Amino acid sequence: MEPAIKLTSFSHGGGCGCKIAPGVLAQILKNSNGFPVPKELMVGMETADDAAVYKLNDEQALIATTDFFMPIVDDPYDFGRIAATNAISDVYAMGGTPIMALALVGMPIDKLPVEVIGKILLGGESICAEAGIPIAGGHTIDSVEPIYGLVVLGLVHPSKVKRNAGAKAGDKLILGKPIGVGILSAALKKGALDAAGYAALIDNTTKLNKPGRLLSELAGVNALTDVTGFGVLGHLLELARGAKLSAKLNMGLLPLLPQVQNLAEQGYITGASGRNWSGYGQDVKLADGITPVQRSLLTDPQTSGGLLVSCDPGAVEQVLELFRREGFADAAVIGEMTTGESGVQVLA
Numbered sequence: 001m002e003p004a005i006k007l008t009s010f011s012h013g014g015g016c017g018c019k020i021a022p023g024v025l026a027q028i029l030k031n032s033n034g035f036p037v038p039k040e041l042m043v044g045m046e047t048a049d050d051a052a053v054y055k056l057n058d059e060q061a062l063i064a065t066t067d068f069f070m071p072i073v074d075d076p077y078d079f080g081r082i083a084a085t086n087a088i089s090d091v092y093a094m095g096g097t098p099i100m101a102l103a104l105v106g107m108p109i110d111k112l113p114v115e116v117i118g119k120i121l122l123g124g125e126s127i128c129a130e131a132g133i134p135i136a137g138g139h140t141i142d143s144v145e146p147i148y149g150l151v152v153l154g155l156v157h158p159s160k161v162k163r164n165a166g167a168k169a170g171d172k173l174i175l176g177k178p179i180g181v182g183i184l185s186a187a188l189k190k191g192a193l194d195a196a197g198y199a200a201l202i203d204n205t206t207k208l209n210k211p212g213r214l215l216s217e218l219a220g221v222n223a224l225t226d227v228t229g230f231g232v233l234g235h236l237l238e239l240a241r242g243a244k245l246s247a248k249l250n251m252g253l254l255p256l257l258p259q260v261q262n263l264a265e266q267g268y269i270t271g272a273s274g275r276n277w278s279g280y281g282q283d284v285k286l287a288d289g290i291t292p293v294q295r296s297l298l299t300d301p302q303t304s305g306g307l308l309v310s311c312d313p314g315a316v317e318q319v320l321e322l323f324r325r326e327g328f329a330d331a332a333v334i335g336e337m338t339t340g341e342s343g344v345q346v347l348a
Contacts, residue, residue: 005116007079008189010108011070011145042158043094047165047242050093050225053156061158065090068104068149072185072303073202076116080123082205083148086228086304088131091154092209093226093307095162095216098131098154103138106147120148131208160216162224164235165242167310171222171337173247174319176211177204177306178330179232179297180260187259187268197259204257205304211326212307218322220315227305231276233298235308236335237283237344243310246340250347251287251294255330264293264300272301289348298346310337 037044042061043053051065067087071079084101091098103124107117128135128150135150184201187193193201215221223243227235232254240247276299286295306328311319316333323331335347 005112006074007071007076007146008074010111042161043163047163048238049164049242050090053094053161055158059157061156061161063091063094063096063154063156064151066104066149066151068147069303070145070147072205073188076119077123078202078206080120080125080148081127082202082304084124084127084150085206085208087150087152088127089209089226089304091152092212093162093224094154094156095160095212095224096154096156097213098133098152100133100136100153101128102151103135104147104149104151105138105140106143106145107140108144108146109142112146120146124148124150127206127208156216162212162216162221163242164223164225164239167223167239167243167245167337168312169245169337169339170313171310172313172316172333173236173249173335173337174309174311174316174323174331175227175232175255175306175334176209176309176323176328176331177207177227178255178257179227179300179302179305180257180264181205181302181305182270182273182300183260183264183268183297184257185303186270187263190268192263192266192268193259197263200258207327209307211323211328214322214326215307215309215319218311218315218318220312221309221319222312223310225308227302227308229272229301229303230280231273231299231301232305232308233284233344233346234276234280237280239308239310240337240344241342243337244342246338246342247335247344248338248347249298249335249344251290251298252348253332253334254297255332256297260297264296269296270301273299276301283343285343285345287346287348290346306331
Protein backbone atom coordinates (compact mmCIF):
# COMPACT_ATOMS: atom_id res chain seq x y z
CA MET A 1 0.00 0.00 0.00
CA GLU A 2 1.27 3.46 -0.89
CA PRO A 3 1.99 5.62 2.19
CA ALA A 4 -0.40 8.54 2.68
CA ILE A 5 2.53 10.91 3.00
CA LYS A 6 5.62 10.53 0.81
CA LEU A 7 8.55 11.51 2.99
CA THR A 8 10.94 11.71 0.03
CA SER A 9 8.81 14.49 -1.50
CA PHE A 10 9.95 16.80 1.32
CA SER A 11 13.68 16.38 0.71
CA HIS A 12 16.02 17.51 -2.07
CA GLY A 13 18.22 14.44 -1.48
CA GLY A 14 18.02 11.23 0.48
CA GLY A 15 20.18 9.13 2.77
CA CYS A 16 23.94 9.46 2.48
CA GLY A 17 23.44 10.96 -0.97
CA CYS A 18 22.80 14.18 1.01
CA LYS A 19 26.48 14.41 1.89
CA ILE A 20 28.34 17.48 0.70
CA ALA A 21 30.36 16.43 -2.36
CA PRO A 22 33.97 15.46 -1.56
CA GLY A 23 35.49 18.28 -3.62
CA VAL A 24 33.29 20.93 -2.01
CA LEU A 25 33.94 19.50 1.45
CA ALA A 26 37.70 19.70 0.85
CA GLN A 27 37.33 23.37 -0.07
CA ILE A 28 35.29 24.06 3.07
CA LEU A 29 37.82 22.40 5.35
CA LYS A 30 41.07 23.49 3.68
CA ASN A 31 41.57 26.52 5.92
CA SER A 32 40.62 24.76 9.12
CA ASN A 33 43.59 24.72 11.49
CA GLY A 34 41.85 22.55 14.05
CA PHE A 35 42.52 22.85 17.74
CA PRO A 36 45.27 21.70 20.10
CA VAL A 37 45.06 17.92 20.08
CA PRO A 38 45.34 16.16 23.46
CA LYS A 39 47.50 13.05 23.57
CA GLU A 40 44.42 11.02 24.52
CA LEU A 41 42.77 11.72 21.13
CA MET A 42 43.69 8.59 19.22
CA VAL A 43 41.66 9.36 16.08
CA GLY A 44 40.59 12.79 14.89
CA MET A 45 39.99 14.38 11.49
CA GLU A 46 43.39 13.68 9.97
CA THR A 47 42.40 10.76 7.71
CA ALA A 48 38.63 11.34 7.40
CA ASP A 49 38.00 8.29 9.57
CA ASP A 50 34.56 7.06 10.55
CA ALA A 51 34.55 8.32 14.15
CA ALA A 52 36.64 10.08 16.75
CA VAL A 53 38.37 7.92 19.37
CA TYR A 54 39.50 9.19 22.79
CA LYS A 55 41.58 7.05 25.14
CA LEU A 56 40.02 6.91 28.61
CA ASN A 57 42.49 4.52 30.22
CA ASP A 58 44.68 1.53 29.38
CA GLU A 59 41.62 -0.69 28.86
CA GLN A 60 39.03 1.61 27.29
CA ALA A 61 38.75 4.16 24.49
CA LEU A 62 35.59 6.13 23.77
CA ILE A 63 34.25 6.21 20.20
CA ALA A 64 32.08 9.19 19.25
CA THR A 65 30.23 9.72 15.98
CA THR A 66 27.12 11.31 14.52
CA ASP A 67 25.15 10.86 11.32
CA PHE A 68 21.82 12.18 10.07
CA PHE A 69 20.06 12.79 6.77
CA MET A 70 16.82 13.36 4.90
CA PRO A 71 14.46 10.48 3.95
CA ILE A 72 15.65 7.85 1.50
CA VAL A 73 12.29 6.02 1.63
CA ASP A 74 8.67 7.08 2.17
CA ASP A 75 7.79 4.73 5.02
CA PRO A 76 8.56 6.60 8.27
CA TYR A 77 9.36 3.49 10.30
CA ASP A 78 11.79 2.24 7.65
CA PHE A 79 13.38 5.68 7.41
CA GLY A 80 14.05 5.65 11.15
CA ARG A 81 15.52 2.16 10.97
CA ILE A 82 17.84 3.02 8.08
CA ALA A 83 19.08 6.24 9.69
CA ALA A 84 19.81 4.53 13.00
CA THR A 85 21.61 1.58 11.36
CA ASN A 86 23.73 3.97 9.35
CA ALA A 87 24.74 6.03 12.39
CA ILE A 88 25.63 3.04 14.56
CA SER A 89 27.76 1.60 11.74
CA ASP A 90 30.56 4.11 12.38
CA VAL A 91 31.19 2.61 15.82
CA TYR A 92 31.42 -0.88 14.32
CA ALA A 93 33.71 0.49 11.61
CA MET A 94 36.21 1.49 14.31
CA GLY A 95 36.08 -2.03 15.76
CA GLY A 96 33.97 -0.92 18.73
CA THR A 97 30.82 -1.81 20.60
CA PRO A 98 28.06 0.85 20.81
CA ILE A 99 26.88 1.77 24.32
CA MET A 100 24.25 4.51 23.84
CA ALA A 101 22.77 7.01 21.41
CA LEU A 102 21.22 10.47 21.31
CA ALA A 103 18.54 11.27 18.74
CA LEU A 104 18.84 14.19 16.30
CA VAL A 105 15.40 15.18 15.02
CA GLY A 106 14.48 18.00 12.63
CA MET A 107 10.94 17.92 11.27
CA PRO A 108 8.57 20.24 9.35
CA ILE A 109 6.02 20.31 12.15
CA ASP A 110 3.44 22.17 10.06
CA LYS A 111 3.54 19.50 7.33
CA LEU A 112 4.07 16.13 9.02
CA PRO A 113 1.55 14.68 11.49
CA VAL A 114 3.01 13.86 14.88
CA GLU A 115 2.03 10.22 14.28
CA VAL A 116 4.40 10.07 11.27
CA ILE A 117 7.23 11.66 13.25
CA GLY A 118 6.58 9.19 16.04
CA LYS A 119 6.97 6.27 13.64
CA ILE A 120 10.35 7.59 12.50
CA LEU A 121 11.55 7.66 16.09
CA LEU A 122 10.12 4.20 16.76
CA GLY A 123 12.04 2.84 13.78
CA GLY A 124 15.26 4.25 15.18
CA GLU A 125 14.50 2.85 18.62
CA SER A 126 13.92 -0.63 17.17
CA ILE A 127 17.42 -0.69 15.65
CA CYS A 128 19.01 0.64 18.82
CA ALA A 129 17.26 -2.15 20.72
CA GLU A 130 18.71 -4.65 18.23
CA ALA A 131 22.16 -3.16 18.85
CA GLY A 132 21.55 -3.42 22.61
CA ILE A 133 21.76 0.30 23.35
CA PRO A 134 19.38 2.95 24.72
CA ILE A 135 18.46 6.26 23.16
CA ALA A 136 19.36 8.32 26.22
CA GLY A 137 18.25 11.77 24.99
CA GLY A 138 18.65 14.04 21.99
CA HIS A 139 17.60 17.31 20.41
CA THR A 140 14.69 18.40 18.21
CA ILE A 141 14.12 21.37 15.91
CA ASP A 142 11.38 22.56 13.54
CA SER A 143 12.99 22.08 10.13
CA VAL A 144 12.04 22.70 6.49
CA GLU A 145 12.99 19.12 5.55
CA PRO A 146 12.65 15.95 7.63
CA ILE A 147 15.99 15.07 9.23
CA TYR A 148 16.72 12.15 11.53
CA GLY A 149 19.85 10.52 12.87
CA LEU A 150 21.86 9.72 15.96
CA VAL A 151 24.88 10.63 17.98
CA VAL A 152 26.39 7.27 18.94
CA LEU A 153 28.97 6.48 21.61
CA GLY A 154 30.91 3.25 21.84
CA LEU A 155 33.83 1.58 23.56
CA VAL A 156 36.87 -0.29 22.29
CA HIS A 157 40.15 -1.45 23.76
CA PRO A 158 42.83 1.08 22.72
CA SER A 159 44.92 -1.65 21.12
CA LYS A 160 41.95 -2.93 19.07
CA VAL A 161 40.98 0.33 17.31
CA LYS A 162 40.70 -0.28 13.56
CA ARG A 163 41.44 2.85 11.55
CA ASN A 164 40.97 3.53 7.84
CA ALA A 165 44.68 4.33 7.56
CA GLY A 166 46.33 1.04 8.54
CA ALA A 167 46.28 -0.86 5.24
CA LYS A 168 49.49 -2.57 4.11
CA ALA A 169 50.81 -3.30 0.64
CA GLY A 170 49.66 -6.77 -0.39
CA ASP A 171 46.48 -6.65 1.70
CA LYS A 172 43.31 -8.08 0.21
CA LEU A 173 40.18 -5.91 0.18
CA ILE A 174 36.89 -7.40 1.35
CA LEU A 175 33.47 -5.70 1.09
CA GLY A 176 30.78 -6.85 3.53
CA LYS A 177 27.59 -5.76 1.73
CA PRO A 178 26.57 -5.49 -1.94
CA ILE A 179 26.32 -2.01 -3.45
CA GLY A 180 23.57 -0.19 -5.35
CA VAL A 181 21.53 1.51 -2.60
CA GLY A 182 21.61 4.88 -4.34
CA ILE A 183 20.36 3.38 -7.60
CA LEU A 184 17.52 1.54 -5.86
CA SER A 185 16.54 4.71 -4.01
CA ALA A 186 16.56 6.71 -7.25
CA ALA A 187 14.25 4.13 -8.84
CA LEU A 188 12.02 4.18 -5.76
CA LYS A 189 11.63 7.95 -5.89
CA LYS A 190 10.54 7.69 -9.55
CA GLY A 191 8.10 4.84 -8.91
CA ALA A 192 10.19 2.25 -10.76
CA LEU A 193 11.13 -0.06 -7.88
CA ASP A 194 9.03 -3.18 -7.33
CA ALA A 195 8.31 -4.90 -4.01
CA ALA A 196 11.26 -7.28 -4.30
CA GLY A 197 13.64 -4.41 -5.00
CA TYR A 198 12.29 -2.46 -2.04
CA ALA A 199 12.69 -5.47 0.23
CA ALA A 200 16.32 -5.84 -0.86
CA LEU A 201 16.91 -2.15 -0.22
CA ILE A 202 15.48 -2.30 3.30
CA ASP A 203 17.24 -5.56 4.19
CA ASN A 204 20.61 -4.14 3.15
CA THR A 205 20.27 -0.75 4.83
CA THR A 206 18.91 -2.05 8.14
CA LYS A 207 21.52 -4.80 8.66
CA LEU A 208 23.80 -3.72 11.49
CA ASN A 209 27.52 -4.02 10.74
CA LYS A 210 28.12 -6.04 13.91
CA PRO A 211 31.04 -7.98 12.38
CA GLY A 212 33.13 -4.84 12.94
CA ARG A 213 33.53 -5.46 16.66
CA LEU A 214 34.64 -9.04 15.94
CA LEU A 215 37.01 -7.98 13.18
CA SER A 216 38.81 -5.82 15.73
CA GLU A 217 39.93 -9.03 17.45
CA LEU A 218 41.69 -10.34 14.33
CA ALA A 219 45.39 -9.50 14.09
CA GLY A 220 45.29 -9.88 10.31
CA VAL A 221 42.80 -7.02 9.88
CA ASN A 222 44.88 -3.91 9.21
CA ALA A 223 42.28 -1.30 8.24
CA LEU A 224 38.52 -0.94 8.43
CA THR A 225 35.95 1.58 7.24
CA ASP A 226 32.36 1.56 6.03
CA VAL A 227 31.07 2.52 2.60
CA THR A 228 28.55 5.35 2.64
CA GLY A 229 27.89 8.54 0.70
CA PHE A 230 31.10 8.76 -1.33
CA GLY A 231 30.56 5.30 -2.84
CA VAL A 232 32.87 2.30 -2.74
CA LEU A 233 35.40 4.16 -4.90
CA GLY A 234 35.49 7.23 -2.66
CA HIS A 235 35.88 5.35 0.59
CA LEU A 236 38.53 3.07 -0.90
CA LEU A 237 40.38 6.18 -2.01
CA GLU A 238 40.30 7.47 1.60
CA LEU A 239 41.75 4.16 2.72
CA ALA A 240 44.52 4.41 0.11
CA ARG A 241 45.35 8.01 1.02
CA GLY A 242 45.44 7.21 4.71
CA ALA A 243 47.93 4.41 4.17
CA LYS A 244 49.86 6.30 1.46
CA LEU A 245 49.33 3.36 -0.88
CA SER A 246 47.52 2.57 -4.09
CA ALA A 247 44.52 0.25 -4.43
CA LYS A 248 43.36 -2.07 -7.20
CA LEU A 249 39.62 -2.67 -7.47
CA ASN A 250 38.25 -5.46 -9.68
CA MET A 251 34.94 -4.33 -11.17
CA GLY A 252 33.89 -7.89 -11.92
CA LEU A 253 34.15 -8.91 -8.27
CA LEU A 254 31.91 -6.19 -6.82
CA PRO A 255 28.71 -7.67 -5.31
CA LEU A 256 25.56 -5.88 -6.48
CA LEU A 257 22.10 -5.73 -4.97
CA PRO A 258 19.32 -7.39 -7.01
CA GLN A 259 18.02 -5.35 -9.97
CA VAL A 260 20.76 -2.74 -9.62
CA GLN A 261 22.53 -3.51 -12.90
CA ASN A 262 19.33 -3.27 -14.95
CA LEU A 263 18.10 -0.14 -13.18
CA ALA A 264 21.46 1.58 -13.65
CA GLU A 265 21.37 0.75 -17.36
CA GLN A 266 17.90 2.33 -17.49
CA GLY A 267 19.32 5.57 -16.12
CA TYR A 268 18.30 5.50 -12.46
CA ILE A 269 21.43 7.24 -11.23
CA THR A 270 21.61 9.75 -8.38
CA GLY A 271 23.02 13.24 -8.79
CA ALA A 272 25.42 12.46 -5.93
CA SER A 273 27.11 9.85 -8.11
CA GLY A 274 28.25 12.49 -10.58
CA ARG A 275 29.29 14.87 -7.80
CA ASN A 276 31.37 12.10 -6.26
CA TRP A 277 33.23 11.50 -9.51
CA SER A 278 33.85 15.23 -9.96
CA GLY A 279 35.30 15.35 -6.45
CA TYR A 280 37.82 12.51 -6.70
CA GLY A 281 37.88 11.16 -10.26
CA GLN A 282 41.29 12.71 -10.90
CA ASP A 283 42.80 10.14 -8.52
CA VAL A 284 41.17 7.15 -10.21
CA LYS A 285 42.43 5.25 -13.25
CA LEU A 286 39.71 3.34 -15.07
CA ALA A 287 40.69 0.40 -17.24
CA ASP A 288 39.67 0.37 -20.87
CA GLY A 289 36.23 -1.15 -21.10
CA ILE A 290 34.81 0.34 -17.91
CA THR A 291 31.46 1.77 -19.03
CA PRO A 292 29.69 4.93 -17.79
CA VAL A 293 27.17 2.68 -16.06
CA GLN A 294 29.93 0.81 -14.24
CA ARG A 295 31.48 4.11 -13.19
CA SER A 296 28.11 5.11 -11.77
CA LEU A 297 28.02 1.88 -9.76
CA LEU A 298 31.47 2.68 -8.33
CA THR A 299 30.44 6.18 -7.27
CA ASP A 300 26.90 5.29 -6.22
CA PRO A 301 26.26 6.72 -2.73
CA GLN A 302 25.58 3.97 -0.22
CA THR A 303 23.38 4.57 2.78
CA SER A 304 24.23 2.22 5.65
CA GLY A 305 26.65 0.39 3.35
CA GLY A 306 28.99 -2.46 4.11
CA LEU A 307 32.29 -2.67 5.94
CA LEU A 308 35.40 -2.41 3.79
CA VAL A 309 38.24 -4.50 5.20
CA SER A 310 41.94 -4.46 4.34
CA CYS A 311 43.57 -7.63 5.65
CA ASP A 312 46.60 -9.87 5.30
CA PRO A 313 46.14 -12.47 2.52
CA GLY A 314 46.37 -15.21 5.13
CA ALA A 315 43.39 -13.77 7.01
CA VAL A 316 40.99 -13.68 4.05
CA GLU A 317 39.18 -16.95 4.76
CA GLN A 318 38.88 -16.08 8.45
CA VAL A 319 37.36 -12.69 7.62
CA LEU A 320 34.95 -14.14 5.05
CA GLU A 321 33.88 -16.88 7.47
CA LEU A 322 33.23 -14.28 10.15
CA PHE A 323 31.04 -12.28 7.78
CA ARG A 324 29.08 -15.35 6.69
CA ARG A 325 28.60 -16.52 10.27
CA GLU A 326 27.08 -13.12 11.06
CA GLY A 327 24.65 -13.28 8.13
CA PHE A 328 26.60 -11.37 5.46
CA ALA A 329 26.50 -13.96 2.69
CA ASP A 330 27.48 -11.50 -0.06
CA ALA A 331 30.82 -10.52 1.50
CA ALA A 332 33.52 -10.80 -1.17
CA VAL A 333 37.13 -10.05 -2.02
CA ILE A 334 37.09 -7.07 -4.41
CA GLY A 335 40.73 -6.07 -4.81
CA GLU A 336 44.06 -5.45 -3.13
CA MET A 337 46.39 -2.77 -1.80
CA THR A 338 49.65 -2.08 -3.65
CA THR A 339 52.61 0.24 -3.45
CA GLY A 340 52.51 3.43 -5.47
CA GLU A 341 51.02 6.91 -5.48
CA SER A 342 47.78 7.15 -3.51
CA GLY A 343 44.89 6.42 -5.83
CA VAL A 344 42.67 3.66 -7.14
CA GLN A 345 43.06 1.61 -10.29
CA VAL A 346 39.82 -0.03 -11.46
CA LEU A 347 40.24 -3.26 -13.41
CA ALA A 348 37.57 -4.47 -15.82
